[in-house]
Amino acid sequence: MAAARASGPVLRPLFSALLFLSCYVFHTVALTKDEHTEELLIVPFRSGQVYSHFEFTTLWDLDFAGSEGPRYKLQHFRLFPRALGQVMAEYRVQEMHLTLTQGMWQQDKWSYPLTSAAPGAELWVWFQREVDDVDQAWFGLTNALSGLFCASLNFIDSTSTVTPDLSFRPQGLAQGLFKTKPSHLRYATLPRENVCTENLTPWKKLLPCSTRTGLAALFHAGQLYNTQYSSLGVHLRPVCQNDSCTDASLELRQVLSTVADPPAVLNGKQDWSMKRYFSRSLSGPCPMAGTSRVYVDVTGNQTSSFTLKPEPTELKVTSYQDYSRKLAVYDLWTFPFHKEHGLNVDMKWKREVAYNQLTPPLLYVHRFVTGYGQEHGGIMSLLYNRHPYLEQQVIYMELVPWFTRMYLHTLKVETTEGNLIQPLMTRYKPGRDRQAPYLLEMVLTLPPDSTTRVSFSFERAFLKWTEYPPDANHGFYISSAVLTTILRQADNFTVPPHMGSGLESGLFHSSSTEFPLCLHTETLLISLPTPDFSMPYNVICLTCTVIAIAFGSLHNLTTRRFQYTDLTKAGSGGLRARLARLFGREKQTTSEEQGEESETSDENTQEKLLNTNSVSEEEIDNKDR
Structure with a gap:
C-alpha cells in the first residue's frame, strides 16, 4: 500500500503530459480536417463496350500561410497518403497530374472521357513560385515518383521535357497566394x-482502405488489364474550401478508368455484371469514406431494352443545357447488402447485341505518319469540327523528339477543300540534338463543318549505336499531340468538366455553360536507320573460328620439338608397318584359334572311337556266352 501511494505522485506528471499531448494532437487534427469520398460510374456505350470510372477523392484542409508562397504543412497524416505528401512537400509541388495509360481512347466512338490521358506515361507539374532551380526539383520529383509508382519515370530527362506556353494551364487555384510563374511548368511523356x-499495386496502397473493402475491393488486376483501355491517374491541386474561397484545401484525386468489351468476351452477349466484369462483388463501403456511391447510366433504356438488378437506391435525372441523362444511384451506406452475395449490379439485354448508330462528337482529332523510306518523313493531323454553323478555336500542341528534325518551313494548315488557315498565334521552340525536343504550339480557328489538316516534314537523324533501345528494329515512339479547347455544348461529355470535387458535383451540380476539353491523339511509331546488330556477332564468330584453326596449327608447329629417328632400328615403323603388324597379329590369333579347335575336334573323335570299340567287344562276349 505504501508503495502504491508513493508511486501516485510520480505518475501524475506523466499522466498530465500524456493528457496534454492527446489534447494537442486532437486540436491539430481538428484544425487539419480531411474527408474522403469514393465513387464509381458505369456507362454502357452504344458500340457495345462498357466504361467504368473509379474516382477516389481526398480533401485536406491545410494552412497555406506563407509570405513567399503556399507552404504545405503536411503533418499528422490521417487519410492523405504520407508517402505522396512527403514527396510533394519536399519538392514544393503546387499542382501535379500523372497518368499511366494502356491503350488508346477512341474519341469518335466513345465520346469524351472524364480524364483524358496519353498512351504510356504522362506527367505535368506546376511548382511553387519560390522554387529557384525548377529543373533540379523536376528531376528529383520524377525519380521519387518512379520509385513510388514502380514506373520508368526516372528516364525522363531534358530530351523529353518541355515548358509549354499555351497548353496545360493550372486546374486548381492560380491567383493570389497560389499565383506561380509560367516558367515553373514542366511537361513530359514516355x-x-x-x-x-x-x-496498380503501389497506386491502390495510397487509398485509406486499400483493397480490403469499399469500391477498391473490385480491383482484380487480371480483369482490369484484360480490357481495351485502362488508365491510372493521380491528380493533386489546391482548391477552395468554401464559395468565397477565403481558405484553400489540398485535393487528391485517384482515378482508374477501363473500357471492356462484353460481346467479345461473352460470345456476342452484351450483358455484364460486377462479378463478370471485376470477378467479385461489393461487400460494403469503405469505413473512412463519407460518400460511397455507384452510378449506372441508364439513359439508353428509354425503350426498356435492358433490365438492371438489383433495384437502385434512387433514380436521378440530370440536365446540361438541352441534354439530359438518367442515372441509377446505389448508395453503399444505405443499401441493404446481402450477407453472402453482397452487391452485384447486373445488366441484362433483351437482345444479344443492341448496337446503335454511332454519332461522332462535335470535335475530335486523328494523327498519322506520312512519307516513305528511312531518310525523310512527315506527320499529319486531321482536326474535325462537326458543328454545322459555329467556328471552334483550339490550341494545338506538338511535341517532336530530337531525332526527328522538324522543318518549320514545311508547316501547312489547310482545310480539305484547300483553304489555308493562318494561325492566330504560334509558339515554336527548336530542338537540339541529344539535348531538347521540338515544341510547336498554335492557336487555330476551325471553320464549321470542316476537316483541317496540320502537316509538316521531318528528317530522321542517325543515332549512335549505344543510343538504340534493346529492340531497335521495333521502332521509336513519338508522343501524342494535345488539343485544348472550350466547348459550348455538353452533349458528348461522359461527365461535364467541373471545378468541384468528386463526380457528384459534375453530375448533379454543374451549371456551367462552357466546358474545357483536352484531347490526345495517337502515338506514332517510326523507324530510323538501324544498323545490323547481328553483323558484329557473325564477324566475331567467323574471326574466332579462323583464328582458332590457324592458331592451333601454328602453335603446334612452333611449340613441338622435332627429332630424327631411324625407323628400322626403332622397330616401330611407319603407318604401313603398324597396320601390317596389326593385321598380322589378327591372322596369328585366328590361326591359333583354328588350331585349338582342330585339336579339340580330334580328341572328341578319338573318344567316340574308343567308346565304339568298347561297345563292340561287349557285344561279342555276350554272343559267345
Whole structure:
C-alpha cells in the first residue's frame, strides 16, 4: 500500500503530459480536417463496350500561410497518403497530374472521357513560385515518383521535357497566394511505357482502405488489364474550401478508368455484371469514406431494352443545357447488402447485341505518319469540327523528339477543300540534338463543318549505336499531340468538366455553360536507320573460328620439338608397318584359334572311337556266352 501511494505522485506528471499531448494532437487534427469520398460510374456505350470510372477523392484542409508562397504543412497524416505528401512537400509541388495509360481512347466512338490521358506515361507539374532551380526539383520529383509508382519515370530527362506556353494551364487555384510563374511548368511523356499490375499495386496502397473493402475491393488486376483501355491517374491541386474561397484545401484525386468489351468476351452477349466484369462483388463501403456511391447510366433504356438488378437506391435525372441523362444511384451506406452475395449490379439485354448508330462528337482529332523510306518523313493531323454553323478555336500542341528534325518551313494548315488557315498565334521552340525536343504550339480557328489538316516534314537523324533501345528494329515512339479547347455544348461529355470535387458535383451540380476539353491523339511509331546488330556477332564468330584453326596449327608447329629417328632400328615403323603388324597379329590369333579347335575336334573323335570299340567287344562276349 505504501508503495502504491508513493508511486501516485510520480505518475501524475506523466499522466498530465500524456493528457496534454492527446489534447494537442486532437486540436491539430481538428484544425487539419480531411474527408474522403469514393465513387464509381458505369456507362454502357452504344458500340457495345462498357466504361467504368473509379474516382477516389481526398480533401485536406491545410494552412497555406506563407509570405513567399503556399507552404504545405503536411503533418499528422490521417487519410492523405504520407508517402505522396512527403514527396510533394519536399519538392514544393503546387499542382501535379500523372497518368499511366494502356491503350488508346477512341474519341469518335466513345465520346469524351472524364480524364483524358496519353498512351504510356504522362506527367505535368506546376511548382511553387519560390522554387529557384525548377529543373533540379523536376528531376528529383520524377525519380521519387518512379520509385513510388514502380514506373520508368526516372528516364525522363531534358530530351523529353518541355515548358509549354499555351497548353496545360493550372486546374486548381492560380491567383493570389497560389499565383506561380509560367516558367515553373514542366511537361513530359514516355509513350513507350508499359502499364501493368506493378503500377496498380503501389497506386491502390495510397487509398485509406486499400483493397480490403469499399469500391477498391473490385480491383482484380487480371480483369482490369484484360480490357481495351485502362488508365491510372493521380491528380493533386489546391482548391477552395468554401464559395468565397477565403481558405484553400489540398485535393487528391485517384482515378482508374477501363473500357471492356462484353460481346467479345461473352460470345456476342452484351450483358455484364460486377462479378463478370471485376470477378467479385461489393461487400460494403469503405469505413473512412463519407460518400460511397455507384452510378449506372441508364439513359439508353428509354425503350426498356435492358433490365438492371438489383433495384437502385434512387433514380436521378440530370440536365446540361438541352441534354439530359438518367442515372441509377446505389448508395453503399444505405443499401441493404446481402450477407453472402453482397452487391452485384447486373445488366441484362433483351437482345444479344443492341448496337446503335454511332454519332461522332462535335470535335475530335486523328494523327498519322506520312512519307516513305528511312531518310525523310512527315506527320499529319486531321482536326474535325462537326458543328454545322459555329467556328471552334483550339490550341494545338506538338511535341517532336530530337531525332526527328522538324522543318518549320514545311508547316501547312489547310482545310480539305484547300483553304489555308493562318494561325492566330504560334509558339515554336527548336530542338537540339541529344539535348531538347521540338515544341510547336498554335492557336487555330476551325471553320464549321470542316476537316483541317496540320502537316509538316521531318528528317530522321542517325543515332549512335549505344543510343538504340534493346529492340531497335521495333521502332521509336513519338508522343501524342494535345488539343485544348472550350466547348459550348455538353452533349458528348461522359461527365461535364467541373471545378468541384468528386463526380457528384459534375453530375448533379454543374451549371456551367462552357466546358474545357483536352484531347490526345495517337502515338506514332517510326523507324530510323538501324544498323545490323547481328553483323558484329557473325564477324566475331567467323574471326574466332579462323583464328582458332590457324592458331592451333601454328602453335603446334612452333611449340613441338622435332627429332630424327631411324625407323628400322626403332622397330616401330611407319603407318604401313603398324597396320601390317596389326593385321598380322589378327591372322596369328585366328590361326591359333583354328588350331585349338582342330585339336579339340580330334580328341572328341578319338573318344567316340574308343567308346565304339568298347561297345563292340561287349557285344561279342555276350554272343559267345
